[in-house]
Amino acid sequence: MNENSWMPLFILLSSLVPGLIIFTLSEKQRALRTTLNMAGATIKLLLIGVLIWGVLNGNVYETRIPLLPDMYLELHADALSVLFAGLSTVLWFLTTIYAIGYLEGSSNRSRFFGFFSLCVTATIGISMAGNMITFLMFYELLTLTTYPLVVHRGTSQALRAGNIYLAFTVSGGALLLLAVAWLRTIAGPLHFTETGLLSVYGQDYRIELITIFAMMIIGLGVKAALVPLHAWLPKAMVAPAPVSALLHAVAVVKAGAFGIVRVVYDVYGVNFALELGVLYPLALMAALTIIYGSLQALVQNDLKRLLAYSTVSQVSYIALGTAIAGPVATIGGLVHLVHQGLMKITLFFCAGNFAETLGIHKVSEMNGLGRRMPWTMAAFSLGALGMIGVPPLAGFISKWYLGSGAMVNGQLWVVVVLVLSTVLNAAYFLPVLYRAWFLPQEGPWPEEHSQLHGSRLETHWMLLIPPLVTAALTLGVGLFANSSISPLGWVRLITFREYGL
Amino acid sequence: MSLILTVPWMAWSILLPLGGAVATFLSRRYASRLTLLFGMATAVCVGALGWQLALKGPQRHHIGGWQVPVGIDLYADGLAVLMLAVTALVGLLISFYATAYFPKAGQEETGDQNVASSVYFWPLWLFLWGALNALFLSADLFNIYVTLELLGLSAVALSGLSGKAEALSAAMRYLFVSMIGSLSYLLGVALLYNMYGVLDLGLLASEVRPGPTSQAALALITVGLALKTALFPFHFWLPPAHANAPAPVSALLSALVVKASFYLLLRLWLGVFPTVINTTAVDLLGFLGALAIIWGSIQAFRQRRLKLLVAYSTVAQLGYLFLVFPLVLRGGDFTAWGGSAYLAVSHAFAKASIFLASGIIMHVAGHDRIDELAGIGQRLPVTMFALALAGVSLLGLPPSGGFIAKWMLLNAALITGQWWLVAVIILGGLLAAGYVFRMLAHSFTPATWISFEQPVARRMEWSAFALAAVAIALGLVAEPPLTLLQSSTSFAGPGLREMIP
Structure with a gap:
């Protein structure tokens, strides 16, 4: 074992250990808890930085722990895992700051931050899983660690929402478990391999492989909120804002989408999946989800529910890009993994700020908000415009590549879906922005917490900084998309490797 | 080194608990301390035996130097040592818990109902421990009968310890079942002795021939042992007996006692009678196991009392163990029986933890009606955590011993193409989610006006927690125990027969 083989394990431990210690702290040990949280987040950020540098230079990072005589817990950092791990780490860092500010003075904070850290550990585990079994283990662990956050x-x-969440995710997990176990009896240890590993079995196991693919997509689709498996997501909105932010931008929904990407590219292999003919139904399912989510978002008055349906819609861009296949569409889908994360977390941070500072939960209460909370509202606007796909924001880049990819493959219907979705996105986001910036305030705010804003700031600084940073990133990754260290640049690298170019 | 190799550790691991039983009966004042002392000494013997096994392979020991057929023979292989080790570890932690659970001998005047319990618990438990160890190590059918009787009697006495009406009637029923079971077993043994003239397991294994007498004998033995293991539909006695006993006793009964008779089934079916069994017989056992899983889980979900829920969950989990027979017969091999043995082990830890935790909840709340426990999680965070961790193992979710075990069983079912077993294993996991999360329902509810103020000894909470932690750890370090099992236990092969003196 050299230091490279310890690296993935350390990255995992940098949130696991603080999380476990935090459980043992009493409510009053606030300073210690905050220190542990921030230390863990910072260390993880540094380690990921080193990791990105190493992967760029072609280093191999791999930790293997034997579980059974023929089964390994395998953590492996390839370009794709670094993409997701990097996103999770950066957003975890910001969300931790936000959550500390948000939960100031509420009860059960040790429990909350303990599970919060475990949840991030599971997400990082998912991103760095080196084979399907390890992925499955962390995927199930994610269910277990997010449940306490949902019912916090x-x-x-909250308990009812938690039960629904469990019913969906546990069933999905069981289906995935079965699919993985079955596939393992056919193809062995299922080590993730760029360009796929199943094509040699195509002759003998065609029907089995198609069935297993369907089972896996359903199992993963529950978390990725593919219609009709999405019903848990709007209900899970009862969770505290930092949880919603993390669930939607990074942890749960993304884990599902990331899993779909892994299965298509690194297990089946995109060319083999095309040959099996399983990608077309997936693309249809994703397209349906995109349209359905947007339509639902259109009729919501509750801001968090609107954002939830928008997530349902937007996350499926990733699945869509994956399913269209072809390098260009792949770039669009993968880069959206990061872009959607940045934009959506901005929106949820802002929604949380509105609720915490002024008690605003509904769209109809947002009139004149731009004057009262200009910074937060500006961040919100950047996120919303990005979602619509206005250049030069992040969302534009994703949609551009998705559209071009579809054109290259001659799938014009995808372009129609994209245009329709953009129109719908505009239809539900623009009225919100219009209300906030251009309509005058109607009466007093529902519930103003004056202690939250300092002398000059519109709200507590810990609540304000994170959305501003993520909004700036939304702009930055769009403006500097062409540089080699942008998400787009990194995704190009991944795509070249996945297609063996 | 030579000490390790020459001392008859097998004999000591039976004699020490029995000696302890006498000592604690004579010296009531120091009973709890003596139990811990003798328990630790027994654990050391088991450890040394394990070492001996690792160095020299499976062991046979003639007590007092008398050879078969006159003397008493002990036989230790990987499976036996694993069971001894589990008994020692679970037993020690339960003993530690019990030192705080039962009032001290000096406080007898308080008129507490637990007085009789505290006096008789210690000797009975050590007696039970001795009987268990003897059962795991016995190498002939008649000695096994004797240990079964000793085990049954001490278990019945323990289950009626509280002296309450429900407990006594449950114990009475348990007594009858236990007697009938032993009788049926003895009849089977008599038939075999009549036919082959040997009782030694090794000799019998090499002599036994398929035929109606062998089959009838095995059927009688199996019915007797299935009664004692509470296999559906013989499970009726278990829930009242386990639910009405004092917490440490419930834990001992569910974690260890029911496993003992299953252990014998495993040994006899796979090690001694593999030539006698046929597909109808194994499918019947597997089918009953499947029914136990489904029926037990549904009943568990419907219970209003926590301890009854837990007891029905034992019925369901025992059902999984019986899936081993159809799996092994159709070629599941080690994946099947190793998985089954591993499930027995991890269930022992998880279930002991859950019963101990339920005991704490009952102690604090004064009852165990689930619906009236709102806020208990705020009062007993450590206990709730133990319950949750052990619950994860019951669910078979990673990382836990339960996951590894069910994963192995699932794989065996897939390899042997027995799809109905695949379905049962998956369905059982989903049903378990139903009752486990019902059990955990009040972890997150806010405290109510009912205050749970009864003080709890910390060692009680931490004993429950330690057991749950082991159940989880079994999912992370599965390789050593499984290697022990695989390398030094040989079913249907020469292992037992080669050891013929």
Whole structure:
């Protein structure tokens, strides 16, 4: 074992260990808890930085722990895992700051931050899983560690939402478990391999492989909120804002989408999947989800629910890009993994700020908000415009590549879906922006917490900084998309490797 | 080194607990301390035996130097040592818990209902421990009968310890079942002795021939042992007996006692009678196991009392163990029986933890009606955590011993193409999610006006937690115990027969 083989394990431990220690702390040990949280987040950020540098230079990072005589817990950092791990780490860092500010003075914070860290550990584990079994283990672990966060408030509404969340994710997990176990009896240890590993079995196991693919997509689609498996997601909105932010931008939904990417590219192999004919139904399912989510978002008045349906819609861009196949569409889908994360977390941070500072939960209450909270609203606007796909923001880059990719493959219907979705995105986001910036305030704010804003700031600095940073990133990754260290540049690298170019 | 190799550790690991039983009966004042002392000494013997096994392979020991057929023979292989080790570790932690659970001998005047319990618990438990160890090590059918009787009697006495009406009637029923079971077993043994004239397992294994007498004998033995293992539909006695006993006793019964008779089934079916069994017989056992999983889980979900829920979950989990027979007969091999043995082991830890935790909840709340426990999680975070961790193992989700075990069983079912077993294993996991999360329902509810103020000894909470932690750890370090099992246990092969003196 050299230092490279310890690296993935250390990255995992940098959130696991603080999380476990935090559980043992009492509510009053606030300073220690905050220190542990921030230290873990910072160390992880540094380690990921080193990792990115190493992967760029072609180093191999791999930790293997034997579980069974023929089964390994395998952590492996390739370009794709670094993409997701990097996103998770950066956003975890910001969300931690946000959550500390958000939960100031509420109860059960040790429990909250403990599970919060475990949840990030599971996400990082998913990103660095080197084979399907390791992926599965962290995928199930994610279910277990996010449940306490969803029901954190302990109200009967939260518990009900938690039950629905469990019913969906546990069933999905069981299906995935079965699919993985079955596939393993056919193809051995299922080590993730660029360009895929199943094509040699295509002759003998065609029907089995198609069935397993369907089972895997359903199992992963639950978390990725593919219609009709999305019903848990709007309900899970009862969770505290930092949880929603993390769930939607990084952890749960992304884990599902990331899993689909892994299965298509690194297990089946994109060319083999095309040959099996399984990608077309996936593309249809994704397209349906994109349209359905947007239509639902259109009729929501509750801001968080609107964002939830928008997530349902936007995450499926990743699946869509994956399913269209062809290098250009792949770039569009993968880069959206990062772009959607940045934009959506901005929106959720902002929604949380509105709720915490002024008690605003509904779109109809947002009139004149731009004057009262200009910074937060500006960040919100950047996120929303990015979602619509206005250049030069992040969302534009994703949609551009998706559209071009579809054109290259001659799938014009995808372009129609993209245009329709853009129109719908504009239709539900622009009225919100219009209200906030151009309509005058109607009466007092629902519930103003004056202690939250300092002398000059519109809200607590810990709540304000994270959305501003992510909004700036939304702009930055779009403006500097062509540089080699942007998400786009990195995704190009991945794509070249996946297609063996 | 030579000490390790020459001392008859097998004999000591039986004699020490029995000696302890006498000592604790005579010296009530120091009973709890003596139990810990004798328990630790026993654990050391088991450890040394394990070492001996690793150095020299499976062991046979003639007590007092008398050879078969006159003397008493002990036989230790990987499976036996694993069971001894589990008994020692689980037993020690339960003992540690019990030192705080039962009032001290000096406080007898308080008129507490637990007085009789505290006096008789220690000797009975050590007696039970001795009987268990003897059962795991016995190498002939008649000695096994004797250990079964000793085990049954001490278990029945323990289950009626509280002296309450429900407990006594449950114990009475348990007594009858246990007697009938032993009788049926003895009849089977008599038939075999009549036919082959030997009782030694090794000799019998090489002599036994398929035929109606052998089949009838095996059927009688199996019915007797299935009664004692509470295989559906013989499970009726288990829930009242396990649910009404004092917490440490419930834990011992569910974790260890029911496993003992299953251990014998495994040994006899796979090690001694592999030539006698046929597909109808194994499918019947597997089918009953499947019914146990489904029926037990549904009943568990429907219970209003926590301890009854847990007891029905034992019925369901025992059902999994019986899937081993159809799996092994159709070529599942080690994946099947190793998985089954591993499930027995991880269930022992998980279930002991859950019963101990339920005992704490009952102690604090004064009852165990699930619906009236709102806020208990705030009062007993460590206990709730133990319950959750052990629950993960019951669910068979990673990382836990339960996951590894069910993964192996699932793989065996897939390899042997028995799809109905695949379905049962997956369905059982989903049903388990139903009752486990019902069990955990009040982890997150906010505290109510009912205050749970009864003080709890910390060692009780931490004993429950330690057991749950082991159940989880079994999912991370599965290789050593499985290697022990695989390398030094040989079913249907020469292992037992080669050891003929």
